[in-house]
Amino acid sequence: MGQKLLVNSASGNLLKELTDSLETCDRFYFGVAFVNFSGVQLLLDTLKEAEKRGIQGKIMTSTYLNFTDPKALERLKAFDHIDLRVFVTDQQTGFHTKAYIFEYEESYKIIIGSSNVTQSALKSNVEWNVEIISKKDGQFVEEVLAEYEQLWQRSTQATAQFLHEYEELYRNIERMQRTANLVYEKAEYIVQNSMQRRAIENLTRLRDLNEKKALVVAATGTGKTYMAAFDVQQVRPVKLLFLVHREDILQKAKETFETLLPNIQRSFGVLTGTRKDWGADYLFANIRTLANHYEHFSPDEFDYIIVDEAHHATAPQYEKVLAWFQPKFMLGMTATPERSDQLSVFELFDHNVALEVRLHEALEDDIVAPFHYFGITDIAEIDLQQVRLEDTAELAKKLQVHKRVDFIMEQMNFYGNDGQFRKGLGFCVNREHAAFMAEEFTKRGIPSLYLSGDDNGETRAEAIQALEDEKSPIEFLFTVDIFNEGVDIPSVNQVLMLRPTQSPIVFIQQLGRGLRKHSGKQFLTVLDFIGNHAKSYLIAVALNGQRYYDKESLKVAVATGFAHVPGATHIQMDEISQKQILEQIDQESFYSMAYLKEQYMEFKKVRHGKPPYKLMDYYTYDGAPDPVKFIQKEGSYLSFLAKVETDDNIRLLLHDQVWAKVYKELSKFLPLKRPHEASLYLALMHQKELSWEEASYHIRHWVEETAAESVRHAIKNIANTFLDQREKDRFPALAEWEGEKVIRTSILEELLQNKEYTSYLTDLLEYGLHRYEREFGKTDYGIPFFKLHEQYQMRDAALLSNASVTHSSFRGSGLLRNDKDLFLFVDLHKEADTEERLLYKDEILSPERVQWESPNNMAQHSGRGQSIIRHKELGNKLHLFVRKYKHIEGNVTEPFIYLGELEVESWQNEKPVMFHMKLHHRIPPQLYRELTEKV
Template identity: 60%
Template sequence: MSEDTKLVVNSEKGNLLKELASSIETCESFYFSVAFVNFSGLQLLLDPLRAAEKKGIKGKILTSTYLNFTDAKALERMKTFNNIDLKVFVTDKEVGFHTKAYIFEYQDSYKVIIGSSNITQSALKSNIEWNVEIISKRKASFIHGVLKEFDSLWDKSIVADEMFIKEYEEFIRSFEKVPRLGHMMYERPEYITPNRMQRRAMENLERLRSFGENKSLVIAATGTGKTYMSAFDVKNFKPQRLLFVVHREEILLKAKETFEKLLPNEGLSFGLLTGNYKQQDCDYVFATIQTISRCYREFDPWEFDYIVIDEAHHATANTYQGVLNYFHPKFTLGMTATPERSDHHNIFELFNNNVALEVRLHEALEDELVIPFHYFGITDIEEIDLSDLSLDNIDEITKRLKVNERTDFIIEKVGFYGHDGAKRKCLGFCASKNHADYMAVEFNKKGYKSVSLNGDDPVSKREEYIKRLEDQEDELEFIFTVDIFNEGVDIPSANMVLMLRPTNSPIIFIQQLGRGLRKYENKEFLTVLDFIGNHSKTFLIAVALNGSRYYDKESLKVAISTGFANIPGATHIQMDQISQDRILAQIDKENFNSMKYLKEEYFEFKKQNQGHIPYHLLDYLKYDGAPDPVKFIAKDKTYLRFIAKIEKDDQLKMLLMNENFEDTLKELSSMLPLKRIYEFVIAKYLLSHEEVTLETAHREVLKVVEDVELDSILHAFEYLNQDYYDSVQNKNKPKLVEHFDGKLRKTSMFSDLIDNEIYKDYIQDAIDYGIFRYEREFKDTYYGIPHFKLYEQYQMIDAALLSNYRKTHSAFRGSGLLVNGNDFFLFIDLHKEEDIKDSINYNDKFLDQNYFQWESPNSTAPSSERGQNIIHNKQRGINLHLFVRKYKEIEKNKTEPYIYIGKGNVIKYEGEKPIKTTIELENEVPTALYIEFTEKV
């Protein structure tokens, strides 16, 4: 056959959307025949269709009324393109319409994509779909048959004129008023099962309780099912009496309904305790904090077995403290979307530093706990020049953004991209109150009903406007705001977000984006329009969208060039070429490890921390998108030294004059971020105990991980005792513990330090931060020995600790091949320094996602014992662990970590000194990571 064929599926490598978009823009004409066209999918093709229109590329689109799944709104939008002829095949009971074919005509050939995908966001991006692409010569019989069939269907179809679309839309509306069995869910309480997030939380809560813990916190984005999770856990716990406390009454009613739905046959009574209801004698009492704080002494302190505190970030307030200190339940569960608190108290401490689960934005998207978003990064108009401004100069930024042409441009883009659903419900985030007022006035002049809201407005006004925005019959479409809605305000039906201010904080960007991601009836996606200016911090948009907890220039550049392929599900991120080029240029110029950059990052974070100096490392765990404080530690050995320097804080400098204190902080900080948790769990226990036995330490570790060997706990004892330090380390590092008779005991120096509450506070913060961050990144999973997590970052010396190496650990450096017993650690640089003439391993490379080519050190012969262990590793029981990095150094004076890609087995070899091997990897490298390793940007 003369045809070229390939299978097009939705994966990190690519998707049908990518294929269609590039084909639409490069063909001479196109013909689509698809059963359904939804606006969720059409929106993703608007830019390619507009580009085709500008080039004069004509198209015919044929869709159908089959099952009434095609949107009238999508038909209306397609009709606006001058280059598209649109017809609809009207189906009846006898005839269905299932075609999914995309035909592209070129000068010498045709490209035909036929398969399973309609034009919907899921079909184009995330569903399991099979589509076959065939490229064939113009005169081929296959093409002749396809075109003949298309023409036949086209002739039988109706032109989608205004009258047809109007009648179809009215029919759909009348049809929607009648419940359709296909859209109804057969739901009985015994069939409602926990989702993945809820199961993880419940398992962790159960494990914490099994070790005697009586409090815990769950952190998960709004709309991810925390109330259901608490009801599932209560169902398992079976308390005789429950108290559920919330901040707002409307949440209380929904919570009570959820519990009643999940616990219908338990013989329980459910009651409300609010300003209007006094049903405190019921088994399960749902109370507002305003009411329970006034009457809690009417209850016995041991009245409730289980207490739930919803919106737990409020729990540091005095009203909550009175209630929490009075009652003595068997278990207290706190739930929050954001653990930050404006009064600067530590919410973690309230729940004994137990976090059963934390779900941030990317995890919520992956688990489909929130709706997908379609992000369009749009280059702002030329008249807006912010290149010479500090982003702190809000007055001047406001002045420059208040341009009529910009308002017209924003309105044009709002109209072009459209929105999900019948009514637009939009939040516009502005640079200042003045800017928000201006936008509301200008939009109203243009006929778009808008209001401005800010923190000075009374709560009653906010509630009124939110209610109006959500009302389908109300004309209000836009709320422009500056300092509210970042977090804590829930507008589930919001279907559009406008980013109208320069982004200078990933935290704020993520919070604002999150306002529209709540699941809501019939809501499919959120439209996000970001108007990207030429200011100096444009690249922070990429930092926020990338969602990785660690990033460097290379990973950000690859993310931009691949359209953020690592974003899960049907979420779509698209930046126009000017914005992409601008951001890439900034990333090239920026040094993410320079003191200048770190100071800017720190002070921006301080601003988000309500202007308080973030004295504690734990402050950085409160916000999705916060900077990594370990980068600050790297500059000055301890976080406090970094703060003392840039804040010119004399009190901190005085504290750090105690050498034992600073050396202890340096010792603990040098282990961050943790790659195993055992040492810090033991250290935490010793903060409140004089000594710890091996058995007690084992039990403490099992509170946070699902399994661990006693030998690994013993190795942690030995490591803390500095058994594996070299002579220089032993001389310069403080001794915190002593190991004898199978126990660890605090040294007198360490005991004296933590007897001082101020010193103890900072030492405990470093330990708690290490534990919390470990739990966030590694979960409770058992990784075995060696303790490696796939695709995690490691330095060479980490392999010694994580494989229970019982010799001096500092020996693990320098060589690309390190050994501990039957574990061989291969540390590989894909790109070597060009100026090292005698460098080895120039042929180390990925052959594909399953195979790697690696050359042994120059001195290794196949006949040697080590050579035999390498080339026959599987037969000899030798584990080859591969650690790979793209470059040794991306930024000056910053050595890059390696990524662990798992174990592999040699299947082929040749040559000697060095031996060239082909290694089959036990785990296929994920596409996003493979692209990052191999893509040249």
């Protein structure tokens, strides 16, 4: 009746097929070589619903290679509607079957392939599974069922006795493997992960450019110390200084380097309050000690200096030490690159970011543990509709309900956690709430402690140690914000979100506390108890993790279970929570001043009430609001600040009309579409003129290679050559091209006399460049400088194709041209009150084919018509840009998404001409859904 290939991709996976089938079948039969808890947990809700519907099922697995997890068997055994059996293998007989059979009234759906019941096999591994739907009386069905029944009869019932004996065997094997693994902790067996490999490639590139400093930004637990050791292994400096803020890190770092560099023939030593190995080649030093003894060393003593926790390096103690030394190369490493009042860590390292890894990149690179997130509707008795979320006392009072504790524990027991020992963190509203939860959990047999900002470092360290220790009875720590960042508890395998989410930043920080990889866990379980407060949708913003989002893309992400999130991570919201969040997204106005001000105030709260005066303040936090939205709302970031802060200094800054005009016009560059112009402006902040070679060098700092034509275009662009007179009047030129040199204009010279002006202009350019680098790296995208599936406005096509006409002429038409490049701009859904809605039939037909109707005055034989019809013959390139809607909220104009080049396959009709075209690149599944589905 039907057949198809099932693979794991962004457009679907085996898990989705299994859950859909379990929701509709009459009976089910699984036969898989092994199951583990990571896979079973993903099926729990669907199996529970099947149990409610009275759907009976059989699940058969095996002891083959002892891969099956006893916890998975125990959990399946707990369902009354599942008959569970285990095929016991021996040396002669293995068990490789992977089959999923679903019975319907008149047919069977049979899936046979390569996937077992594990999180990776169901979601992310390269797996091939074939699905066949056949009538009940078919020969194939009869053969499959007969084979299944024969194996079923040979299998052993999963009795309590059997499960007990198998668990004992499994744990013994686990212990033996742990012991055996200690033997292989040798340098030759430790290989670079993808993050470390990319960082080292970029560090090598920066050194080739004669750069002396670089910074790596990555979360705790992603292997920054190993990365530094791998780079030292490659560079082989004669003398090395590794500088740390805390002594406990110092010893671990030294051990890592000694493990990875066993044959480097260098001596290793430490410099602390109690021990001073002055003569060591590779010295690991505590900053407090070194600050008192740095003059003991000559300034060029060390070839290579590594600054761990580099965000501290802007402090005075570090400043004098780093000012003394003149190494050949200095590497900074940090998880939280917050700026001080004086200097940003990016400035300190000459804006050379070798690598930056945020949560979604870390998941994609498999350098943190995947997580299984379950959004669970809170109990009906918890009514938060009238509670201000800032009123923590009232909020805590509402949440401190015994029935809620029972519900939380019921959900914990249902979903379980990975690993033999439960190690959990619960994030609470305030100290009273945390104390209440710890007391209630302890009463109910889960020994717990609570911590808040009032507790000193020693108390915190003892509590963390108690949680980490497998022999300790402590299973949970309930905390108030203090574990948002910088705390490393690798064994945590369950996180409870027990308070309403107000800040995506805090949500990501709290989530991150459980993502450190650990030998005792494959994944983190996250249970989020979602109340009926008005800001539930912020959970979706936090989990989405995409650079750009609007109402439509956010709704598609929620409705598809955030299918774009990489790897084996699983995000699931129950039906009530999902409906509530989708309704809130619909009702919220993401461009209203009220919403933007609220985002700003929440961000300020994360910064302990300190106003984010600079754009770079936003750059340092994963999940921070996008300040470009603030700029778009008010014209510049300072204009926005003037609306939300009562700081008279900001208003005074804006009184200078020339300065305000320059700052506002440069703000329009954000987010940067290419780094060329901003890199030249930034260079002119520090030197009065640039030669052609210097201009090229500064651009190459941000782009690997760039054509001379693009350098020339960028220089002319900052000299306002391509602006029409109206635009020139609005934006005075800051540079001019004179005799093969780029020179500051008198306007820029005058502005730079003011330190505050200089600081804010530098910040704007730094933010644009660092954000660009984080999102696109240093790839040269050629000419036109377009990136597949990124967002653009019409006028960007002029800049990025090195057009010699004014930007303002690139607007107002669906077909634009620059020499051999033709740009097609398409609105997929026309405005309801325009004639376009009736006239044009533009449509995405499939992930690789589109239908486009030309402007209605274009004929096939006309110059424009022939330039498209004969585009290959004439050497013309067709570029397609689409957007779902011109407007989603009010009169805010949505950007277009670049779908790449395409070629004409057929055409028909006159005025307009209808074209069928094929894209050079398939539209990715998530984007295809966003563009074609309405939620």
